[in-house]
Amino acid sequence: MKKVLVTGGLGFIGSHTVVELQNEGFEVIIIDNLSNSSIEVLDKITSITGIKPEYHNIDLKDKLAVKIFFEHHPVDGIIHFAASKAVGESVQMPLEYYENNIGSLVYILQELKANNLNNFIFSSSCTVYGQADELPITENAPIKPAESPYGNTKQIGEEIIKDATKVSNLKAIALRYFNPIGAHESAKIGELPIGVPQNLIPFVVQTAAGIREELSVFGSDYDTPDGTAVRDYIHVVDLAKAHIVALRRLIENNNKAQFEIFNLGTGKGNSVLEVIQSFEKVTGKKVNYKLVDRRAGDITAAYADTNYANDELGWKTELSLDDALLSAWKWQETLK
Ligand code: WQD
Numbered sequence: 320m321k322k323v324l325v326t327g328g329l330g331f332i333g334s335h336t337v338v339e340l341q342n343e344g345f346e347v348i349i350i351d352n353l354s355n356s357s358i359e360v361l362d363k364i365t366s367i368t369g370i371k372p373e374y375h376n377i378d379l380k381d382k383l384a385v386k387i388f389f390e391h392h393p394v395d396g397i398i399h400f401a402a403s404k405a406v407g408e409s410v411q412m413p414l415e416y417y418e419n420n421i422g423s424l425v426y427i428l429q430e431l432k433a434n435n436l437n438n439f440i441f442s443s444s445c446t447v448y449g450q451a452d453e454l455p456i457t458e459n460a461p462i463k464p465a466e467s468p469y470g471n472t473k474q475i476g477e478e479i480i481k482d483a484t485k486v487s488n489l490k491a492i493a494l495r496y497f498n499p500i501g502a503h504e505s506a507k508i509g510e511l512p513i514g515v516p517q518n519l520i521p522f523v524v525q526t527a528a529g530i531r532e533e534l535s536v537f538g539s540d541y542d543t544p545d546g547t548a549v550r551d552y553i554h555v556v557d558l559a560k561a562h563i564v565a566l567r568r569l570i571e572n573n574n575k576a577q578f579e580i581f582n583l584g585t586g587k588g589n590s591v592l593e594v595i596q597s598f599e600k601v602t603g604k605k606v607n608y609k610l611v612d613r614r615a616g617d618i619t620a621a622y623a624d625t626n627y628a629n630d631e632l633g634w635k636t637e638l639s640l641d642d643a644l645l646s647a648w649k650w651q652e653t654l655k
């Protein structure tokens with residue numbers, strides 16, 4: 320049974336990926352320092368799959384702890400989610416973001432080299448494209464100067480990994496997520512925003528649940544069909560499954576380069592108002608909202624060109640925006 324380390328495995332995308340890995344027969348080890356996740360998620364994963372993942376509470380900024388872990392765990396693959404990921408927060412505390420997201424990445428890569436562990440999947444983001452000049456966005460779209468330290472850590476992270484593959488047997492794939500949303504069909508795991516949600520879908524479901532008074536729609540004067548910004552909202556379960564496909568590609572040596580990059584999206588863009596309409600349709604719930612000014616740093620539109628991931632990875636999304644929004648609502652209904 321292949322053994323896979325999932326860092327950040329108790330987080331939103333990490334936990335959904337652990338479930339899919341276990342469903343596919345992988346033995347999973349989770350490292351998570353609980354800085355942006357809850358230990359309850361471990362039991363939730365177990366209740367879904369019937370298998371309790373091995374768990375280590377390690378802070379990946381602890382160089383010695385990382386060294387000791389990899390000396391004792393010769394894993395067949397690593398999926399690296401653990402990172403700070405709040406765009407706005409990263410502007411306020413850039414050094415913490417660079418220390419956490421870059422420092423821990425370097426420590427992990429050093430130990431992979433030292434222990435000749437070579438199959439590495441990196442959680443990246445469409446943020447690296449900024450406002451792309453052409454839509455849909457392909458993997459060859461130019462990287463734009465990062466609009467936030469968070470986005471910069473993803474750009475720098477990819478560069479570091481590419482350089483690391485040149486001096487070792489490391490094979491790596493960076494997966495550039497568009498907008499991950501939704502929850503597992505069991506409604507036992509989902510997105511757990513801490514405090515006031517920054518992202519759209521958690522705010523929508525909390526508004527529908529009466530936790531938030533009203534959703535502010537940031538900007539209605541964009542150059543889009545209805546004036547509100549457009550994004551590519553991908554169901555987190557589809558996203559999780561893409562990680563297993565990418566991991567198998569490396570384990571089975573089907574990669575065509577030491578470092579590969581894939582966009583993970585649906586290929587379809589939806590505006591904020593379309594998301595609200597879809598949510599109200601599938602849930603029957605009303606979402607109170609008001610149109611307000613744009614949010615600083617937001618782009619007009621982004622959605623993926625999925626041809627490379629579809630053809631080369633042999634993966635495509637199967638779940639719709641409606642499926643994702645309904646699953647997000649069912650998850651919200653389980654939260655006290
Ligand atoms: C989506 C749309 C907002 C909240 C961010 C990160 C990206 C990735 C996904 C990590 C935008 C609008 C939002 C609200 C709104 N995260 N909105 N009212 O900004 O596209 O991407 O999350 O990898 O890196 O940048 O996602 O969900 O914040 O916003 O109108 O209360 O919803 O303006 O148009 P975003 P988002």
